[in-house]
Amino acid sequence: MSSSSFITTEEGGRQNMFATESRPEAVENYSNYPAEAEKANGRWAMVGFLAAIGAYTTTGQILPGIF
Numbered sequence: 212m213s214s215s216s217f218i219t220t221e222e223g224g225r226q227n228m229f230a231t232e233s234r235p236e237a238v239e240n241y242s243n244y245p246a247e248a249e250k251a252n253g254r255w256a257m258v259g260f261l262a263a264i265g266a267y268t269t270t271g272q273i274l275p276g277i278f
Contacts (some may be wrong), residue, residue, distance in 0.1 A: 267273055 265271060266275055
């Protein structure tokens with residue numbers, strides 16, 4: 212009897228329609244996280260500042276509809 216590469220269920224020897232799951236890999240390195248978080252925070256602050264300047268130049272208000 213030859214071995215088959217199909218996965219069968221226990222009910223009647225039918226083939227399993229679900230693929231086998233791959234092994235999860237946990238390759239996470241958080242050693243540089245504080246520096247990267249500080250850079251991201253600074254960049255989003257610059258984007259917000261530029262958005263405020265753009266809103267002020269186009270509408271004359273800092274927050275259109277509020278101030």
